[in-house]
Amino acid sequence: MSRIYGDPVEVWVRDGEPARFVWRDRLYVVRRVLDHWVTSREWWKVSDTDPGERRFxxxxxxxxxxxxxxxxxxxTAAEGWLLLRAWD
Structure with missing residues (x-):
């Protein structure tokens, strides 16, 4: 079962992928990436300087x-990370 959070997190990236993150004052080490995908922002919110991607x-x-x-x-627009969901 998953829980939805939407909490801001600090993420360290290695080779373009998350390697570690801090959530609720605890350091998590990424053992492996299970999936990766990219979505585009709605076309009316996209500008020449910001493609408006969200990378998951x-x-x-x-x-x-x-x-x-x-x-x-x-x-990419907010230049920030969120922890969206966690599974038990």
Missing amino acids: WRVEATPGGDPGTYELRFD
Whole structure:
């Protein structure tokens, strides 16, 4: 079962993929990327300087114990990361 959060997170990237992130004051290490996809912003919100992409990663990560599955999103317009979803 998944839970939806939408919490801002700090993410460290290696080779273009999330490698670590901090969520609720805990450091999570990404063990592997399970999925990656990109969506475009609505056409009326796109400008020449901002393609308005949202980049998603579903990752297996752990704060030190058993790994969990997490969905991260990077918004190119806001230049920020969110943790959207976590699975038990």
